[in-house]
Amino acid sequence: MEKVKNGLGRVSSRGLVLAVLGVVTLAVAILSVAVSYDILEPRFGAWAIPTVGALDALWVVFQATEILARNHKERARRVLIAGLALTAVNAAIPTAELILTAQNGGARLDLAVVLTPVAIIATKTAWWIALPSLGRAVSSDTRQAIATRRQHVADRLEVMEADAAHRVELLEVAAELDARVAKAEAHYRETVLKAQQSTTETLHSQAASTEKTLTAKPVPAAVAAIRLPDLENWTPSALALPGTERAVSGTPAIAPVQGGTQVSGPETGSGTPGGTPGGTGVTLDRLAAVAGVPVPEPDVPLTDAQMGVVLRHLRHADDPPLSYRQARDAYRRAGYVGSEQRVRIAWGALVVQEDGGETHDTEDAEEASA
Structure with missing residues (x-):
């Protein structure tokens, strides 16, 4: 399996994932060899050893080759198809044994036979899910540049979220203050209108009284001459x-x-x-x-x-x-x-x-x- 190390000698995250998947794949391949040999040996004799060894060896090789050819889609497609075919063959041997055992009344049902096809299919599925997400193998400098860029983006996104939170808080406070100011303005205008109403009523009453007095007692012209x-x-x-x-x-x-x-x-x-x-x-x-x-x-x-x-x-x-x-x-x-x-x-x-x-x-x- 590929192991890419940085300047400190530590395995990269991509290499660690590939290593774990490789170990799991090798363990499943060993289990498949043991179970398939027990199944095929009574029928094929000594030929069962190279048969099951070749099937599982090729299955592991195709998994590793798929990793190496991941950057080239045409090459990766061929390896992927071949790996799927071997997965089906390796899973079909214990599956057929289970079917025959079930038809014979299920006298002997080995747990390893049950787990082998499940493990094979599950391992291939894990490769299919995890491999596209790992991306390409890059140098330590490129990984550092990508990590720096990713950190910059994360910092920027965090700042944007903080700005949005501040903006929301500002708008909420502004809305509350606008409501209070509008209420105060309405109260002030209401007070002014009441004062104008009171003044108008007083002046109207005084004007009516004054008009009545001027009509009854006109002011002599001599008063205006003063x-x-x-x-x-x-x-x-x-x-x-x-x-x-x-x-x-x-x-x-x-x-x-x-x-x-x-x-x-x-x-x-x-x-x-x-x-x-x-x-x-x-x-x-x-x-x-x-x-x-x-x-x-x-x-x-x-x-x-x-x-x-x-x-x-x-x-x-x-x-x-x-x-x-x-x-x-x-x-x-x-x-x-x-x-x-x-x-x-x-x-x-x-x-x-x-x-x-x-x-x-x-x-x-x-x-x-x-």
């Missing part, structure tokens, strides 16, 4: 007017006249903006300082706040306060710049702030009738 303070341009409240008791920034309030006497008489020949042409002691400079605006100058474009300061000064320059026409004419005579529309708007805002717009409305009616 300008709201601006963060960058906010200034303290305007100077107190006649009829109030407060003072702003340490400046005495303009008190109403008593007994027809002015608080301070007009300065003779004073027509300048900084002067006091009428019946108060508050100058235009002080009014501008309280309003937080630059002092208005004639022939210079004025802001709305400066125009309001000039009109406030002109209105209270005499007692009783000037009407719109009188204040407008005084505004023009003093040389201040401003269109009729801006002057009227500033005057309206001043009147609304001081007395609710009643004087303005009366003056407009008088001017229209005139």
